[in-house]
Amino acid sequence: MASVMPLNISMEGRCNLMWAMAVACGTQTLIWLALTLLALYAIDYAATYLHEDDWPHVWRLISSQASLCLGLAVLYLPGCVLAVECTSATCCPQFGRVLSIWLLATTVAMFCAQVTFWIMSGSEDNLRAQFHRSMLRGLALYTTDLSWKANLDLAQYSLACCGVDGLHDWNGSDWLHEGTFNVNKSIEMESYQIPGIVPWSCCKQEYGSACLHDILQLSDWAHLWKDKPEQVEESLHSAGCVDIIIHPIAVALFLPWWWCLAPLSLCLHISMTVMAQYLYTSTANSVLLGDPISTAPGWLLHHRKGAVSKQ
Known part of the structure; x- marks a missing residue:
């Protein structure tokens, strides 16, 4: 050789x-x-x-x-x-x-x-789907499981997000149990439907006026939910949390x-x-x-x- x-x-x-x-x-x-x-x-x-x-x-x-x-x-x-x-x-x-x-x-x-x-x-989509299902389950447990409440409030407040894919996820979740709040997720007033309440942690910290996240607490402002729904959404974070949370993890893993x-x-x-x-x-x-x-x-x-x- x-x-x-x-x-x-x-x-x-x-x-x-x-x-x-x-x-x-x-x-x-x-x-x-x-x-x-x-x-x-x-x-x-x-x-x-x-x-x-x-x-x-x-x-x-x-x-x-x-x-x-x-x-x-x-x-x-x-x-x-x-x-x-x-x-x-x-x-x-x-x-x-x-x-x-x-x-x-x-x-x-x-x-x-x-x-x-x-x-x-090749496993990033699977991990994202797992987080998505887990967070949707957490939304439903918000008022009954303190660990999920603390986790979601921290994520929404710190990361400037709301819900899983967006703030409307709270409207589609049975998180407001009648046994706890005696209300439904949508509240009927004056023959029109008011969007569901969202947690305080969805509020924009920099918003210059009262955060419109809870019509029960802000009954004097209830007309805004009908007349100016865009103002209601302007006071809340619109981005979903799942993509914001998974991004650094996905960058490190994948x-x-x-x-x-x-x-x-x-x-x-x-x-x-x-x-x-x-x-x-x-x-x-x-x-x-x-x-x-x-x-x-x-x-x-x-x-x-x-x-x-x-x-």
């Missing part, structure tokens, strides 16, 4: 390879560290706005991804040191084995990451830009692997030739060690 793609590399060329490999490893470390921090942010965000019924499933997904990204960042970090050691004529005899183990570990981890993100990219990031990370890994092999073999061969600063051949694969010549 002959050498695979042999190249004669000068000392200057080896220095350039060293810097290029170090930059590739550093870039990989930064990429995966950034994705780790993004996943940690999503964990904190999800813990704040998701109900306790939905939290365990999302925790397993995001924590698994955070662990994978952190593991890759940690694996690539020593690459900068290994790049420098590849040019050292005095590196330990076992360095070649250490380098091979590191390259194998990063390759396996990269393969696992590519497969994992590819599989997860990475809309992953189709660009995956090829970039994979190309960097392949380039780093090739550079490491050429750099190490050329440096080792220069030592065997008796002149560590001389031009020496490097290769990707060879059938035995020490088969070098000065040509």
Whole structure:
């Protein structure tokens, strides 16, 4: 078996390879560290706005991804040191084995990451549908389950949203139970139907007048529900909460830009692997030739060690 793609590399060329490999490893470390921090942010965000019924499933997904990204960042970090050691004529005899183990570990981890993100990219719609069903159930339990009431009020007040897909979700939900409020979800007054009441947390904080969220409390303003319904809606948040809540989680889990990031990370890994092999073999061969600063051949694969010549 002959050498695979042999190249004669000068000392200057080896220095350039060293810097290029170090930059590739550093870039990989930064990429995966950034994705780790993004996943940690999503964990904190999800813990704040998701109900306790939905939290365990999302925790397993995001924590698994955070662990994978952190593991890759940690694996690539020593690459900068290994790049420098590849040019050292005095590196330990076992360095070649250490380098091979590191390259194998990063390759396996990269393969696992590519497969994992590819599989997860198709599950965003399922996760959104799960959140949608869960929040609709939470609307119906608003007056009977304090955990859902606290969760929905926090989300609607903090994220400036109302309902699941919009404020009219409250009109379609049986959250106003007659046993609690002695009212129906729609109130008949003067032969016309008044839209259902919505929680106070749907009110716009910056609205300059009284928030028109509850006709029972604002009976003196009841004519606005008939004469100026647009003013009623102007005082309330119109955006639904489910898309606002799921967006940071979806970004962390499913990475809309992953189709660009995956090829970039994979190309960097392949380039780093090739550079490491050429750099190490050329440096080792220069030592065997008796002149560590001389031009020496490097290769990707060879059938035995020490088969070098000065040509």
